[in-house]
Every structure is written in structure tokens, then in C-alpha cells.
Amino acid sequence: MAAMGSDNLVSRSARGLLYQFGELAHVCAVYLGIAALVTLALTVTVPSMREQARQIHAALVFVLRPDGIKGDLFARLDSARNPFFFDAQGLLTDKETSGLPAVIPVVPEPALSAVPLPGQPPRARPADPASGSPTxxxxxxxxxxxxxxxxxxxxxxxxxxxxxxxxxxxxxxxxxxxxxxxxxxxxxxxxxxxxxxxxxxxxxxxxxxxxxxxxxxxxxxxxxxxxxxxxxxxxxxxxxxxxxxxxxxxxxxxxxxxxxxxxxxxxxxxxxxxxxxxxxxxxxxxxxxxxxxxxxxxxxxxxxx
CATH class of the missing domain: 1.10.530.10 (Lysozyme)
Structure with missing residues (x-):
């Protein structure tokens, strides 16, 4: 009887260990699956997000920099590392896509100067006697x-x-x-x-x-x-x-x-x-x-x- 009881105890312990191991394996499989899905999603979305961020950054730099340095002078700075340039049609273009125009059109400077701020009437720009522009x-x-x-x-x-x-x-x-x-x-x-x-x-x-x-x-x-x-x-x-x-x-x-x-x-x-x-x-x-x-x-x- 004692031997049978010992065998039953060993058997129950083995089944318990196998059950815990199975649960651990199941949890690990779930987390590995989630990690694989996240990795796949990041692989698909991050390059697109990075490209959009670069385009937005380039557009903001163009719009916000002072009027006096708009154009070729600013565009040429650090051009070797800048992936964007402005083509003959005034479009922001990505060098890495073999000259394909980006989705952000660049409004010519005279048109920008004519656009009033929200809720304000159009403003006339005073001329600088020395340079034709006050800034x-x-x-x-x-x-x-x-x-x-x-x-x-x-x-x-x-x-x-x-x-x-x-x-x-x-x-x-x-x-x-x-x-x-x-x-x-x-x-x-x-x-x-x-x-x-x-x-x-x-x-x-x-x-x-x-x-x-x-x-x-x-x-x-x-x-x-x-x-x-x-x-x-x-x-x-x-x-x-x-x-x-x-x-x-x-x-x-x-x-x-x-x-x-x-x-x-x-x-x-x-x-x-x-x-x-x-x-x-x-x-x-x-x-x-x-x-x-x-x-x-x-x-x-x-x-x-």
C-alpha cells in the first residue's frame, strides 16, 4: 500500500509539473506571437512615418525661416545630407525617389506674402529702400x-x-x-x-x-x-x-x-x-x-x- 501511495504521489507531482510547463509554454507562445505582430507592424509603418516626418520638417523649415533667406541660399545649405530640394516647378522633391515630387507643393513667395493670418485683412509689405524688403x-x-x-x-x-x-x-x-x-x-x-x-x-x-x-x-x-x-x-x-x-x-x-x-x-x-x-x-x-x-x-x- 505504501508503495502504491508513493507511486500516486510521484504521478501527481509529474502531472502538476507538466501542467505548469504547458501553461508557461502557452503564455510564452502568446507573447511571442504579439511580439511578432508588433515587429511586423513597425516594419510596415515606421518607414512611412519617418518619411512623412521628414517631409513635414522640411516644409516647416521653409515656411518658418525668415523671408530674407528663402530660396536658393537656404536650400543649398547642407545639401549633401538634405534629402529634399526644390525643383523648377517649385515642388519639394525627394532625392531618394529619383526625382519624384513630394506631396507638399511650395507656394511662391509673393503668394505667401499675400496670404493674411486667420481673422486678419491682407497686409501690404513696406519696401526697404536698400533691399526691396524690410527683412x-x-x-x-x-x-x-x-x-x-x-x-x-x-x-x-x-x-x-x-x-x-x-x-x-x-x-x-x-x-x-x-x-x-x-x-x-x-x-x-x-x-x-x-x-x-x-x-x-x-x-x-x-x-x-x-x-x-x-x-x-x-x-x-x-x-x-x-x-x-x-x-x-x-x-x-x-x-x-x-x-x-x-x-x-x-x-x-x-x-x-x-x-x-x-x-x-x-x-x-x-x-x-x-x-x-x-x-x-x-x-x-x-x-x-x-x-x-x-x-x-x-x-x-x-x-x-
Whole structure:
């Protein structure tokens, strides 16, 4: 009897182990099946999603970049690694598909400028006397490379000023020249000392056109787009033009000029520009005026010239 009981115990234990092993195998088979289905689905969908994401990214870059650098200049940058290019019909085309046009048509620039924002009437773009566009920084760069002269400033003075800014703020010499030319053009149009504008740019952003403060001030002159939104209505891009060097300098100069007129002096106007409401501006005005003196000393251009 004892032997029979022992045999039954062993048999039950074996059946229990076989049952557990069978359940484990069943669960493993289920999960392996799910994993195989997921892998198959990803294999089919991920390449398509990646391609769509690349097309959307390329379209967003084209639409959102500043107006002045639309076209061939931007399209040629990093073209060896960029899978897209714009064909003669203005279509975004994928190199990897042997020239087949992508599904995203590129609207010509004049048509883009005519399209108003939702709920807004069409806006006319003001012309820039120097370039035909208020924000065409690529043309300003081309003029700088070509050595565009500044009225009333010798070539040696202009060269010294550009070299000082390029060296101190670690920017390209051509960019420094374009910003200097813009500051002198805008300053003389608005009745402001161009070197004061350059000094404000130096203190506000250190010549970084994409700088943004913790309170939302943007661009070279750190304009608060939320406060001065209406001042960007003249530009095709709206408040995104704050990141365009020429548009930012124009709006910043307008704000600074209004502050100086309202407060009655450059020092008080700088305090107004930085948002100081009390008697102290935290040393901001002194920093700007000191930098203006350094700029004038480096260039040999008299202050207020």
C-alpha cells in the first residue's frame, strides 16, 4: 500500500509539473506571437512615418525661416545630407525617389506674402529702400561682402567697427558688416545714434539674433513681442520677425526712440527701454553708454555721428 501511495504521489507531482510547463509554454507562445505582430507592424509603418516626418520638417523649415533667406541660399545649405530640394516647378522633391515630387507643393513667395493670418485683412509689405524688403538679411549680407559704403563714414572706420564687433562678439565679419550697415540706415531714419543701437544690441543679446530672455524678450534688441505685437504688423511674418535681425533692429529702434522722446534724454530713455520704473535702472544705461564709447573709440566714428 505504501508503495502504491508513493507511486500516486510521484504521478501527481509529474502531472502538476507538466501542467505548469504547458501553461508557461502557452503564455510564452502568446507573447511571442504579439511580439511578432508588433515587429511586423513597425516594419510596415515606421518607414512611412519617418518619411512623412521628414517631409513635414522640411516644409516647416521653409515656411518658418525668415523671408530674407528663402530660396536658393537656404536650400543649398547642407545639401549633401538634405534629402529634399526644390525643383523648377517649385515642388519639394525627394532625392531618394529619383526625382519624384513630394506631396507638399511650395507656394511662391509673393503668394505667401499675400496670404493674411486667420481673422486678419491682407497686409501690404513696406519696401526697404536698400533691399526691396524690410527683412531681407541675405541681401544685407551680400552688400556687406561687396563692401557697401556707409554715408559719412570712411571705409577704414567701417572696417574697424566691423572688425571690433566680429572679434569681440565672435560673429562672422560679413554678419557684423550687415548689422553695422543696418544700424546706420535705421539709426539715421529714426534720428538715433547708430552706435547707440549697436551698443544696445551688444548689452541685450551679445549679437545673438535668436536670444530669448526668461520673460520672453527676443532677438538682437530683446524686444518683448507680447507687449509690442502691433509693431510687427508691418512685417509679413508677424511677431516671428523678432528673430529676423533687420526687423528686430527696426522695431527695437522705434521703441528706444519713443522712450527717449517720452523721457527727454538718452539716459532716461535707456532706463525706459529696459523697463525701469524707478530712479535706478540697475546699471543698464551705464553699460550701454560705456559700450557705445568703446565702439566709437575702436571705430574712430564720433558719438552721435
Amino acid at each position: 531681407n538679411f541675405s541681401r544685407a549680407l551680400s552688400a556687406s561682402v561687396a563692401g557697401q559704403a556707409i554715408s559719412g563714414v570712411t571705409s577704414a572706420q567701417a572696417q574697424a567697427l566691423r572688425s571690433y564687433i566680429a572679434r569681440k562678439y565672435k560673429i562672422a565679419h560679413s554678419v557684423a558688416g550687415a548689422l553695422v550697415n543696418t544700424a546706420f540706415m535705421v539709426g539715421r531714419e529714426s534720428g538715433l545714434d547708430p552706435q547707440l543701437l549697436l551698443a544696445v544690441i551688444a548689452i541685450e543679446s551679445r549679437y545673438n539674433p535668436y536670444a530669448e530672455s526668461h520673460v520672453g524678450a527676443q532677438g538682437l534688441m530683446q524686444v518683448m513681442t507680447s507687449v509690442h505685437k502691433e509693431k510687427f504688423d508691418a512685417f509679413n511674418e508677424g511677431t516671428i520677425a523678432a528673430l529676423n535681425p533687420i526687423a528686430n533692429i527696426r522695431v527695437g529702434a522705434q521703441i528706444l526712440g519713443d522712450c527717449i522722446k517720452r523721457r527727454g534724454s538718452v539716459t532716461a530713455g535707456l532706463a525706459c527701454y529696459v523697463g525701469a520704473t524707478g530712479p535706478s535702472d540697475g546699471g543698464y544705461g551705464a553699460k550701454v553708454l560705456a559700450e557705445r564709447r568703446r565702439i566709437a573709440l575702436a571705430s574712430g566714428i564720433p558719438v552721435g555721428h
